[in-house]
Amino acid sequence: MHTAPRTLSSPNPATSNPRPLGGLLDVHAARDPDRPALTCDGVTLTRAQLAARANRRARALQGAGVVEGDFVAIALPNGAAFLELSFAAWILGATPAPVSYRLPAPELTAILDLMQPRVVIGGEATRAAGVPFIDEATTLDESLSPDPLPEMVAKHVKAIASGGSTGRPKVIVDHATSVLDPDNLSLGMRPGDTVVIPGPLYHAAPFGLAYMALGWGCHVVIAKRFDPAETLALIEKYRGNWAYLVPTMMHRIWRLPDEVRLAADLSSLEMVCHIAAACPVWLKEKWIEWLGPDAVWEVYSGTEAMGATYIGGREWLTHKGSVGRLLPGSEIRILGEDGQPVAPGEVGEVFFLPAGGRGATYHYLGAEPRARGEWETFGDLGRIDEDGYLYLADRRTDLVISGGANIYPAEVEAAVDAYPGVLSSVVVGLPDEDLGQKVHAILEMAADAAPLDVEALRAFLAARIVAYKLPRSFEVTTERLRDDAGKVRRSALRDARVGVA
Numbered sequence: 001m002h003t004a005p006r007t008l009s010s011p012n013p014a015t016s017n018p019r020p021l022g023g024l025l026d027v028h029a030a031r032d033p034d035r036p037a038l039t040c041d042g043v044t045l046t047r048a049q050l051a052a053r054a055n056r057r058a059r060a061l062q063g064a065g066v067v068e069g070d071f072v073a074i075a076l077p078n079g080a081a082f083l084e085l086s087f088a089a090w091i092l093g094a095t096p097a098p099v100s101y102r103l104p105a106p107e108l109t110a111i112l113d114l115m116q117p118r119v120v121i122g123g124e125a126t127r128a129a130g131v132p133f134i135d136e137a138t139t140l141d142e143s144l145s146p147d148p149l150p151e152m153v154a155k156h157v158k159a160i161a162s163g164g165s166t167g168r169p170k171v172i173v174d175h176a177t178s179v180l181d182p183d184n185l186s187l188g189m190r191p192g193d194t195v196v197i198p199g200p201l202y203h204a205a206p207f208g209l210a211y212m213a214l215g216w217g218c219h220v221v222i223a224k225r226f227d228p229a230e231t232l233a234l235i236e237k238y239r240g241n242w243a244y245l246v247p248t249m250m251h252r253i254w255r256l257p258d259e260v261r262l263a264a265d266l267s268s269l270e271m272v273c274h275i276a277a278a279c280p281v282w283l284k285e286k287w288i289e290w291l292g293p294d295a296v297w298e299v300y301s302g303t304e305a306m307g308a309t310y311i312g313g314r315e316w317l318t319h320k321g322s323v324g325r326l327l328p329g330s331e332i333r334i335l336g337e338d339g340q341p342v343a344p345g346e347v348g349e350v351f352f353l354p355a356g357g358r359g360a361t362y363h364y365l366g367a368e369p370r371a372r373g374e375w376e377t378f379g380d381l382g383r384i385d386e387d388g389y390l391y392l393a394d395r396r397t398d399l400v401i402s403g404g405a406n407i408y409p410a411e412v413e414a415a416v417d418a419y420p421g422v423l424s425s426v427v428v429g430l431p432d433e434d435l436g437q438k439v440h441a442i443l444e445m446a447a448d449a450a451p452l453d454v455e456a457l458r459a460f461l462a463a464r465i466v467a468y469k470l471p472r473s474f475e476v477t478t479e480r481l482r483d484d485a486g487k488v489r490r491s492a493l494r495d496a497r498v499g500v501a
Helices: 021-031 047-063 080-091 105-115 124-129 204-215 228-237 247-254 281-291 409-417 454-462 490-497
Strands: 036-040 043-046 071-074 095-098 119-122 159-162 170-174 194-197 219-222 242-245 271-274 296-300 309-312 330-335 348-354 362-365 375-384 390-394 400-402 405-407 422-432 436-445 473-477
Touching: 021 047, 021 080, 021 204, 036 047, 036 080, 043 047, 047 080, 071 080, 071 105, 080 095, 080 204, 095 159, 105 124, 105 159, 105 170, 119 124, 194 204, 194 228, 204 219, 204 242, 228 242, 228 247, 242 247, 247 271, 247 281, 247 436, 281 296, 330 375, 400 422, 400 436, 405 409, 409 422, 409 436, 409 454, 422 490
Parallel strands: 036 219, 071 095, 071 119, 194 219, 194 242, 242 271, 271 296, 436 473
Antiparallel strands: 036 043, 159 170, 170 362, 296 309, 330 348, 348 375, 375 390, 400 405, 422 436
8 A cells, every 4th residue: 555645636737748538548558558457347458458449449430430529429338348439439539428328218319319429329228219329249340450540639528418407408518628648647546546436437427537547547447337245345356446436335335234344355445536415424424434534535526517626534524514625727606696705604506617717618418507607506505614615505406416316306307297197296305314315206186186006107207217317205295386487495395304205
């Protein structure tokens, strides 16, 4: 183990020498071809093998018509193919666009209509959705050359699909280009690290961390799907130095029997970086007790990347509940309902202004930013103390964050409202020890309506929205949920049910 504690530092721009991301697998293969590069499901690819596979897939995509500036939608489960195809897109100057392979047909179609990708790469799940796609297996053609192609740079490094707050999906297009310095590491990673990422690659954080770690020459270990005991086993087996988690994962790992959790050899693990939902104070205390304060770090941001905060465990112990102080590259401001800055310690909406100004870091397809003048927000409420530490009061008043995944109530409500007999619906997030929040649906139905067939409703919704967005519980009422203008007091409905459902 290293003697000096790690820190979530930013790269030093003064010494940065960025290169096209699509060529970095070849860079590291030339340096040490037999070093492990990517592991999934017990299979490890060396740097040379990974680079060759990405180059072959790039030529296959080229044959399918992909050119510079295109979007390449990737609707695959976690696996080597997901990252190989992402690098293949960058090799051609195209933008990989991860999409959940579990999306029902209407949701996937809506996203693809917005994105207009040149190709969709998928498998059996994509076939079931009924959209035209290329089977990922056909893009790995051994007859194609494994040699590097001319270096190109994609205008947008990634495009991430997300549920829209209006009930319609949106696509968040990153304004960073596809370049990275292979020798200027950040985020607490160090040369030669083994980086363990058990999260789904169609989400922004695990995807971004995985491709950056590969670009820095780390050995990246991904899981086909998250399992608490298996995550510890991966860290132990591959001597993981750096790991990405979300609080729900942390909770499930902590709830393992002591004889399982404590038997895992985590002596190689020097940093756990947790992102997404706010971590319960009690849970973070347990992890700090377990791994030590220098090993547990937190980042607060969003896919839009207009600003971020971070905090290490040692700092957090003196500012419990905080998500940290601002990372360089943006400004932060807490604004009241009147749009004016509030006093230190007062709760308001959290706004950021990136160094390049509004719109510098991203743009939406299918949505408009939440902004006040030049300042933009993820929609969160919070406060900043006298020392500059941010505390979140609520993770997006309407948004439900369940198991680290963002779920927009309007999207679920649109599906529920389509069920026969439902007059209106309101979806709220209720506290859940395991998931952080669970999706709870309140259904307004006529007084003379037949009793709700919950199983029939679940089956109806399962054909329209992805599984993790499905309500965990239902409630029927004859009370009006919305006024004549369609407005709803969502917070009041949620607060009335906390501790009940």
